[in-house]
Amino acid sequence: MISPIPSGAAENIRLNSDLVAIPHLRDRLRKLRWFVSAFKVHTSLVEQETGIEFAIDEGKMNRVFFDWIDSVDANRHGAHVDLLDFVRFAAGLALTSLAYNDPVSAERRRAPMASAGSVVSPSLELDHDIWPSGYLYVTFCLSVIVALERQEFGRVVSRLHEDARDSAFWGSLCENISADSRLAVPYLDRLLGKTPNWELPDSVMDRAAMLASVAGPRENAGMLPERGD
Amino acid sequence: MNEGLSARDRSLVQISDKLRDLRFAVRRVADLPRHGGDVHDRESAIFNMANTLANVSNRFLNTAESGLISILSTEPENHSGQAPAYGFDRYVGTLGSVAAPGGERTDGVGIRFVRDQYFAAKRVLLTCGITEALLHQERFMRTWNRCHASFGAILESPRLGHEQICRLSAIYTLGLLESNPVLSPRRFDHPHLEGSADVNLFLAATLAMVAGVTVVNEDDADSKIIYESCIAAAMARYDAIERACRQEEAEAALTTLYERLLHHLP
Numbered sequence A: 001m002i003s004p005i006p007s008g009a010a011e012n013i014r015l016n017s018d019l020v021a022i023p024h025l026r027d028r029l030r031k032l033r034w035f036v037s038a039f040k041v042h043t044s045l046v047e048q049e050t051g052i053e054f055a056i057d058e059g060k061m062n063r064v065f066f067d068w069i070d071s072v073d074a075n076r077h078g079a080h081v082d083l084l085d086f087v088r089f090a091a092g093l094a095l096t097s098l099a100y101n102d103p104v105s106a107e108r109r110r111a112p113m114a115s116a117g118s119v120v121s122p123s124l125e126l127d128h129d130i131w132p133s134g135y136l137y138v139t140f141c142l143s144v145i146v147a148l149e150r151q152e153f154g155r156v157v158s159r160l161h162e163d164a165r166d167s168a169f170w171g172s173l174c175e176n177i178s179a180d181s182r183l184a185v186p187y188l189d190r191l192l193g194k195t196p197n198w199e200l201p202d203s204v205m206d207r208a209a210m211l212a213s214v215a216g217p218r219e220n221a222g223m224l225p226e227r228g229d
Numbered sequence B: 001m002n003e004g005l006s007a008r009d010r011s012l013v014q015i016s017d018k019l020r021d022l023r024f025a026v027r028r029v030a031d032l033p034r035h036g037g038d039v040h041d042r043e044s045a046i047f048n049m050a051n052t053l054a055n056v057s058n059r060f061l062n063t064a065e066s067g068l069i070s071i072l073s074t075e076p077e078n079h080s081g082q083a084p085a086y087g088f089d090r091y092v093g094t095l096g097s098v099a100a101p102g103g104e105r106t107d108g109v110g111i112r113f114v115r116d117q118y119f120a121a122k123r124v125l126l127t128c129g130i131t132e133a134l135l136h137q138e139r140f141m142r143t144w145n146r147c148h149a150s151f152g153a154i155l156e157s158p159r160l161g162h163e164q165i166c167r168l169s170a171i172y173t174l175g176l177l178e179s180n181p182v183l184s185p186r187r188f189d190h191p192h193l194e195g196s197a198d199v200n201l202f203l204a205a206t207l208a209m210v211a212g213v214t215v216v217n218e219d220d221a222d223s224k225i226i227y228e229s230c231i232a233a234a235m236a237r238y239d240a241i242e243r244a245c246r247q248e249e250a251e252a253a254l255t256t257l258y259e260r261l262l263h264h265l266p
Helices: A018-022 A032-050 A059-072 A075-079 A082-102 A132-153 A167-179 A181-191 A209-214 B007-031 B044-072 B076-080 B109-127 B137-154 B162-179 B199-217 B221-238 B238-246 B250-262
Strands: A002-004 A014-016 A052-056 A103-108 B182-184
Touching: A002 B162, A014 A018, A014 B007, A018 A032, A018 A132, A032 A059, A032 A132, A032 B137, A052 A132, A059 A075, A059 A082, A059 B044, A059 B137, A059 B221, A059 B250, A075 A082, A075 A209, A082 A132, A082 A181, A082 B044, A082 B238, A103 A132, A103 B137, A132 A167, A132 B250, A167 A181, A167 A209, A181 B250, B044 B250, B109 B137, B109 B199, B162 B199, B162 B238, B182 B199, B199 B221, B199 B250, B221 B238, B238 B250
Parallel strands: none
Antiparallel strands: A002 A014, A052 A103
């Protein structure tokens, strides 16, 4: 189901809320079958919203998962420093892997279903025609972040950065991530209003939030993940 | 050198394999295109007769093998690629088949392993679209002979954790790889692979992961999910598996690789 993320502030984000309802989402997304299944559910929702039909290459999708797992495991020490920031970073790594393996192709367009809402609200003017599969990847990773922040930290992500309204930003995102998939991490940080690290995008300990946590522990630092990180 | 397998068990397995050889050869002839052209052509007539005989023999051999399987196996449906997933923990206990009160025999873990893994291999091959493979059950006896001492030492240790399970998978992969149970084809292509793959290497890794994953997931996931997840992992990480098998310390390299993979399956 697609529904707006409730917020006291003006909403400018609307994401796939089905993920929030999945118990132990963080653990489940670390299993191949759940990760692929969650992605397929999200794809169906985006198909309804945009009218674009996507084809998923299962072999590439499996590689997306294992590449992502390898990169998360290589950086897992970050989870012990700042779990909240690590969740965002891990979602950025998922976007990196999706962009690198590019498992989805846009097949054809049909009329969007009138009853479907937006995965991301129209006010953001996200142009899914620029990079249809990229739009699917970005909204999936944002939905995962939103769901995990709700489940694990009781936080509500309600707004994306103002850049998200700028179609030039999406053009730049498409061009640069296609050329260097590692840049998916800072682009996702930018959308979330966090400080991006364009120089060392895949280095977890060089992230602003991690450096801040090391300098002085904050709210979530030391919250060690119990069910595996 | 056939620990845990009685003379009866060995003979039945060997007869089955002989039937499979014969059927495979017959199918090859039956699959050859019939000669057209002049019906009076002597070569063509002989060839067509051989082809017809091959078709008849193929049906007979299928029936014969199915009959034998019904004697050998208490679960004949396994023959059609529906074998359940079994974990390594199934292979602890009495090695040899024993006579139970009332005259019935209870299979030892050796013949149980040979039978289970043969049918598991068949399921993997069929799931991957390899329908005309020549697979020898006797090769699983060789694998059992190579592996059972190591299996026993690990399985009977007081703590069977993730690391031990992954080591079992590594030992099994290498043991099966040495036995090469698939005689034909040697390689195969699949849309989920980035190139062609060695059938025995792929099969060894997949079966080893199935047996490892099932130890901890038997109650959580059905066999179909376990097989499909392990096949997907073996295809996605085929290159890494191949590299690990080539290393001098292959068992350690495979154990490390499985430690990463098995956590995320099924």
